[in-house]
Amino acid sequence: MTRILSMLAVLLALAVAGAPIHPRTAEAQSLDPDAVAAEVEGKTITMGEVHRAFRDLPRQYQQQGFGAVYPALLERIVQQEVLMKRGRDAGLADDPEVEERVEELRDQVIHDVYLSRRVEEAITDEELRAEYDRFIAENPPREEVKARHILVDSEAKARDIIQQVTDGADFATLAKESSTGPSGENGGDLGWFTHDAMVPAFAEAAFGLQPNTFTADPIQTEFGWHVILVEDRRTVPSPTFEEMRPRLVERLGQEIAFKVSNDMTKQADVQRFNLDGEPMESPIGDQ
Structure with a gap:
C-alpha cells in the first residue's frame, strides 16, 4: 500500500498541478462512506475507500481539499483496480516476486503499527497541554x-x-x-x-x-x-486546544517516535560491521 500511495502521489502531482485550489470545507466529513464512488468490473469502490486514500496522501495534496483532488484520486484508484484485476487474471497472485513484495509490505505495516501504538501510549494530555502552551506563547493572537x-x-x-x-x-x-x-x-x-x-x-x-x-x-x-x-x-483568536490537538499529536509524535526507535534499538542485541568487516560502533551511542 505504501508503494501504491507513492505512485498515486506522483500521478496526482501531474493531474492536480493544473487544477484550481478550492477552499477547504467539511465536505469530506459529510460524505456517506458507503456511497458508491465507482464500479470497476463488478467491484464497488466506496467514498470511504477514496477518503482513506486521501488521508494517506502527502500533506501538500490534502491541503488542496478533498473535493479538489477527488476526480484525479478516484481515477488513479480505478486504474489501480483495473491493473490489479488484470494481474490476478494473469496468475500473478501466486508469483514469487509478488509474494516477496507482500512480505516486505507486511513487515513495514507491522513496524508502523507497533511504533504508532507505542507513540500513542507515550503521549500524555499533560505533554500536549505543555506543547499547546508553548505554541500559544510563540504565536500570539x-x-x-x-x-x-x-x-x-x-x-x-x-x-x-x-x-x-x-x-x-x-x-x-x-x-x-x-x-x-x-x-x-x-x-x-x-x-x-x-x-x-x-x-x-x-x-x-x-x-x-x-x-x-x-x-x-x-x-x-x-x-x-x-x-x-x-x-x-x-x-x-488563537486556536483552541482541541483544534490544535491533531497537530500537537503529530509534532510530539515525531519526537517520541524518534526516541522510542532509538531506545529500543539500544536495548536490542545488535552487532554492526564496517565495510571492511570490522565491528562498528552504534551511530546512536550507548546513552
Missing part, C-alpha cells in the same frame, strides 16, 4: 485589517483620487475606474490580511488606520502609488 486600495502610477493621480474620496466619491467605484492593480475590478477589495502579508510601507499605512478611514497622503511602494481604505479591524 494576530491582528488583521480588511481593506481596499487604489493603485496608480503617479503621486499626482493618487492625490486626485484622495480628493475625490474626501469629496464623497465611492471608493470601490473609483478603484474599478482607476486602479491598475489586479484587485481593481473587485473595487480594490483586498479582504482580510495580516501585517506581514503586505510590503512594509503598505502594511504600516494600513495598520495605522481606523475602520472607515483612508490614507490622507499617497503611499509609495515598488508597485506604484496607493490610496488605502480600511473597512474593519479584528484580532484573530
Whole structure:
C-alpha cells in the first residue's frame, strides 16, 4: 500500500498541478462512506475507500481539499483496480516476486503499527497541554485589517483620487475606474490580511488606520502609488486546544517516535560491521 500511495502521489502531482485550489470545507466529513464512488468490473469502490486514500496522501495534496483532488484520486484508484484485476487474471497472485513484495509490505505495516501504538501510549494530555502552551506563547493572537486600495502610477493621480474620496466619491467605484492593480475590478477589495502579508510601507499605512478611514497622503511602494481604505479591524483568536490537538499529536509524535526507535534499538542485541568487516560502533551511542 505504501508503494501504491507513492505512485498515486506522483500521478496526482501531474493531474492536480493544473487544477484550481478550492477552499477547504467539511465536505469530506459529510460524505456517506458507503456511497458508491465507482464500479470497476463488478467491484464497488466506496467514498470511504477514496477518503482513506486521501488521508494517506502527502500533506501538500490534502491541503488542496478533498473535493479538489477527488476526480484525479478516484481515477488513479480505478486504474489501480483495473491493473490489479488484470494481474490476478494473469496468475500473478501466486508469483514469487509478488509474494516477496507482500512480505516486505507486511513487515513495514507491522513496524508502523507497533511504533504508532507505542507513540500513542507515550503521549500524555499533560505533554500536549505543555506543547499547546508553548505554541500559544510563540504565536500570539494576530491582528488583521480588511481593506481596499487604489493603485496608480503617479503621486499626482493618487492625490486626485484622495480628493475625490474626501469629496464623497465611492471608493470601490473609483478603484474599478482607476486602479491598475489586479484587485481593481473587485473595487480594490483586498479582504482580510495580516501585517506581514503586505510590503512594509503598505502594511504600516494600513495598520495605522481606523475602520472607515483612508490614507490622507499617497503611499509609495515598488508597485506604484496607493490610496488605502480600511473597512474593519479584528484580532484573530488563537486556536483552541482541541483544534490544535491533531497537530500537537503529530509534532510530539515525531519526537517520541524518534526516541522510542532509538531506545529500543539500544536495548536490542545488535552487532554492526564496517565495510571492511570490522565491528562498528552504534551511530546512536550507548546513552
